[in-house]
Structures are given as C-alpha cells and as structure tokens.
Amino acid sequence: MKKALVSIAFGLTASLFATGASAQATLNSVKQKGFLTCGSNTGLAGFGQPDAQGNWTGLDVDLCRAIAAAIFDDPTKVRFIPLAAKDRFTALQSGEVDVLSRNSTATMSRDTQLGLDFPVINYFDGQGFMVRKKLGVSSAKELNGASICTQQGTTTELNLADYFRANNMKYEVVAFATSDETFKAYDAGRCDAFTTDASGLYAERLRASAPDDHIVLPEIISKEPLGPAVRHGDNNWGDIVRWVHNAMLNAEELGVTKANVEQMKTSTNPEIKRLLGTEGKFGEAIGLTNDWAVRVIKHVGNYGESFEKNVGEGSRLKIKRGQNALWTKGGLQYGIPVR
C-alpha cells in the first residue's frame, strides 16, 4: 500500500513537472548513476526472488544482470526494486526503474496506451488454474460456481472473466493487491481455485503449506508472452534490452556458454565472431563496447543456461523448455541474427 502510494505520488509529480527524455537518455543516466535500476517481482521463485542474504536470482533477474554486464562488465551493478503487479507500470513510466523485468505480459493496450515498449519475450506462457486435490476437479471446465482467488492489475483477472463468460460458467472472483495476499487467501481456503500464469502456479505452489495437496489443471486459457518493458520513446535503450536477450539466444544456438566463451573468441565461425565482437562493430552501434555479448555470456550465461539454472532441471520448479525451447528444437525462442 505504502509502496503503491509512493510510486503513484512519484509518478504524478514526475509527469506533472518533468520534461521529456532525449535519445540515449536512459543509457546515459544508467552510466552516470553507475548502476541499473530493475523493476522486479516481489518474490516469485525461479523468476525473481531475493534469498535470505538479499541476493536476487531468477530468469527475469538474470536478464537485468545481463544488461548490467553488457554495460558495466559487472552483473552486480543492478538495484532491484520489487514491484507488485499494480504498481509496476507506474514505476516504469515515472522513471523509478530503468527496465521492468517481472513476468509482465506484452499486450496491445500496455504497448500503446501506457507509453511502454516490450522489446522481447523472454518467456512464453499461458494462464492456468490450481485447485486442491481433494476437490476432485480435473478440468477447468468443471469450475462452474467456484470461487477463484486472483491478483489485481494483471491480465489474469481479465482472462478469467473472458474464460468464464465464453464458457457460460459462473464464478466468484476474489481479487487481492499482492501475490502474497492472494496466495495466502487461497491457501487458507477462501477460494476453490487460484489462477495466474502457469509459471507462477508452479512457483507459488512451492509456498503452499502442503504443496502436494494441490494440482494444476491441464487447461491453458490464454497467451501470456512475458517480457521486459521499457519506456516508449528511448529507442536506443529498447535496442539494448532487445539485443542482450537475442545475444543470449544466439549464444545458446551457437553453443557458446559461460564456460567456453573465452575460447570461443578464437572461433572462425563468422556468426560467433560477430556475436562476440571479434568481427564488426555491433556493440558500438548500440552505445556499448564491441565485446558486450562476451560480457553477458561470461557473467550470466546463455539463455538455456539461465533457464535450466533458474526454472528448469537445475531448479526446484523443474519446468520443461516446451515453448521456450529454441526454434531449432521446436520451440518459439528465435534469436534474430547479429549482422
């Protein structure tokens, strides 16, 4: 609540009295500050979460670390600002954060009416439902009359309304301001079902008092292309975010990893040479150094490495690559070429 008020107040004053941003403004201000401010989740296992020591980890967190690495050659030069769903866009609009990397769905209204851009999709997702096993429900189509806990200010609460309307079913929605409140209410028995992005379901289930008492229903009711967001208008900054993610994808495709990136610099493969900056001046074109991608891969790893470590086999979530596999492996992640 306080957080919300602060960021709203901040946003109001900023938009009342600030003057417009010039080109390259974000990159310059980040360099000047000496660190990147990254809007992150308040705590979503595998995607963005601080540990007991306050170290942030997760797939979305890694993207911010990768951007910092590309700029400063140091992945720790990031300040994470945890944002609840309903505060996140105001915080980005007002300049409180430089980039929002927090399981946010790219939609047309967010892109065009909130003054934002979504340069890339770093996780293809869809919305699902979780219920208690003892309810004996095995499909979302059986949820007629159920009460459902969800979080405010999300695409989730809109999809929910759409789905029940389209299937001619009744439901009772109970909406909360934060994911903490939402999940606690579900766990305490206020609702029959809990709904959010499928990734979020798996992450939240780990928080349940008895995770094995809950199942995720098979239906995926929406498209949730999750990705980082930046302010509309600073195209250079958007380019940096776009190319950092694409560098991680291309690195995975070309077999460049955290471990072998230094050796790969001597590779004769022209694609690798352009990626790692031993040929061409691609880094300079976006206001960085030409070894920008080396920095990203050296400190954070390629997309596959980040995925497996945070949400895949190396994590408690054990999410399959699925749609997030590279296009060469039947997935949707497609690195656009560096050339």
Add this chain to the structure above:
Amino acid sequence: MQTAVSQTSPPKKSFLYDPKVRGIFYQVVLVAAIIFLFYMAATNAIENLQRAKIASGFGFLNNTAGFDISQTLIQFSAAGGTYGDAFIVGLLNTLVVSAIGIFFTTFLGFLIGIARLSKNWVVANVAMVYVEVLRNVPLLVQLLFWYIAVLGALPQPRNSLEMGAGFYLNSRGLFMARPLWGDTIWVLVAVLAIGIVGTLLYRRWAKQQQERTGRQSPVGKVALALLLGLPILTWILLALLGTNPITFELPRKGTFNLTGGMQVLPEFVALLLGLVTYTAAFIAEIVRAGILAVSKGQTEAAGSLGLKPGQTLRLVVVPQAMRVIIPPLTSQYLNLTKNSSLAVAIGYPDLVQVFMGTVLNQTGQAIEVVVITMGVYLTISLVTSFFMNIYNRRMAIVER
C-alpha cells in the same frame, strides 16, 4: 450634511495606500498565482503524457471494464460494465461499509464509554482494557487479524455450519435466505407507512399532552405496536389468505458452495468488525469525556427532582454531554470512512481497491484516477461534516 462628511473623513490619500484596497489586491494576486500554477501543472502534465504516449483524459470511463468484482450492489458484469460502472460499484461498497460501520460503532462506542464510568469495578475495567487494547494496535493489524481469524476458524463450504432459520456460515461468508417479494407486498408497505405516520403523530400528541398536563404516555409501547405489531399481523393475515407477500429463497448446496439466498462476504465482515471495534474505542473515550464534562451538580439536581439514574442519564446528562461529544464524534465518523480504504489489504472491493487498484492498472491513467478518488473522499467528508454541523447546531444550548 456635506460639510459634515468632508470634516469627518480623513485627509484624502491616494487609494494605493488604502490598506483595504491593498489587501484585496494582494489576495487577488495570490489567487491568480495559484490558478496559474494549477493551470501550468495541468497543461504540462497533459503535454508530458502525450509525449510519453500515455493515454490521458476521462474518456476511459466509458470503456468496457472486462473484469469482475466480488460484491456489486448494482448490476455489473465484465461483459457490459464500464470503468465508470466499476467506479460506482466501488463507491457504493465504500459507502455501505462506512454507513453500517458508523451505525454500529456509535452504538458500541456509547455503550463502552458509559461502561467506563460504571460504578461496577468489573464493568469499568473491562471497558478500560477494551479501549486501551483496541486503540493501541494499528488498524491494519487488526483487520488482518479479523480476516485471517475469521477465515481460519470457519469450515469449508462442504461442511457449512448450519445455524437454523436459513443461516449458514462457512469460509465463503455468511449465507441467508433471500426475501422474494410477492404480489401483495404493497399492502405490507402501505401498512408500514401507516405505522410510521401513526407513530409520529402519536409522539407529537404525547409531547403536547405532557407539556400541558405533565402526564407521560407509553410512547415506546405504542410505537412498537404500530411499527412491528401491525405489519406482522397484516403479514400473517395475508399469508392465511394464501397471498404471502414475502417468501424466502433458501441457500442450497451446490458443487462448490451454497448457491441461492444471500451471501455476505468474509472480506466485508472482517472489514466491518475491524472498523467498528477500532473506532468504538475512540468514541468511548469521547463519550466518557463528554459525560465527565457535565457538572456533577446537574446529576445531583436531577436526583433531587426525583429522576431515576437511567432517566438522569438520558434526559439530563447525555443531552448536555452531546454538545461536547458531537464535534470529535464527527471526526471519528470521517476517520472510519477514510480507514475503510484499508480494505485493499483484505480484498474487499471498496473504492480504493477497485478504482485505484484494478482500474488504474488496467487503464494506466494514474492522474485521472487519483484525482477522482481524492475528490470522492473529500466530498464524502464534507457532506458528513455538513450534516453533523446541522445536528450540532440543533443540539447547541438554546439561550433563553
């Protein structure tokens, strides 16, 4: 005449030096400067929003909302409802919890305030502990306590607690029979109206009679008979005639929960409980202070005139205490209304939760939404103050 005027008026000075003119001049300048500042801020904001490609203006209120709300006092659905409708839903939810809250907290607050002054040691101390505990724990904590305690203690819908007379309780709320109006409901309404008018007339007559002769009439009993007895009798009569004016739809067991009937959400109950018990602690102190402010001589004088303690309290002490009580009581009413916005923490869809939460986020129009919300709270507060001031004036000492 004219010479007299010119004699008494001061020597002619330039009107520039007239302090009154100067005063007005400075005030006009100040007002103009403030208006200019607001104008600048507004145009600058609009310009900045447009440059940042952020939507602005109030047109969004007519757009389809696309989300549902748990408690709606007007017809509202994701399909047909607009953001403007969602605003009204939230506003009504705020008003309803505030109005019911003010009613109960006044009652509870007076009870506890009077109890604190009780000569009974136990009663006085229980009241004191109540006041000290409730006003010293932050309201947010109390709300979370009520919500989690209420939720945690209640059974799941499949094991609903049956309380008789169509009342059920479970973790989805309180369920009760929904009255369905029959064709003859107008008879009942008419009888009730007759009862109300009759009571008012009788009260006037009783007062006049007392002023003339000093004889008292059983106003309470007559009112009860007219307001309750008469309608109930009519109802029974109509039912016997086979045209029951009110029938009840009882909650039934559904797949997940009880369906049909009426449902009071646990969020509402928790918020109401929290607001009522918290504000009552403050009102109790105000009432105690008000009663103590009435000089003891008044009580003694009433006693020597033969009034019983209850009558003394009702007829002598409280009316005088009210003059001290009303102004701070008004601020407690305003506090309760504004505190109802803590609903966000427990998912009750009040104005702040629905409008500043969901609508602000789905539309991204922070400035408009915040300005509207502030305007609403300001209006509610001013209207409450207005009526309380009227009441205050009526209760003020009438100098004779």
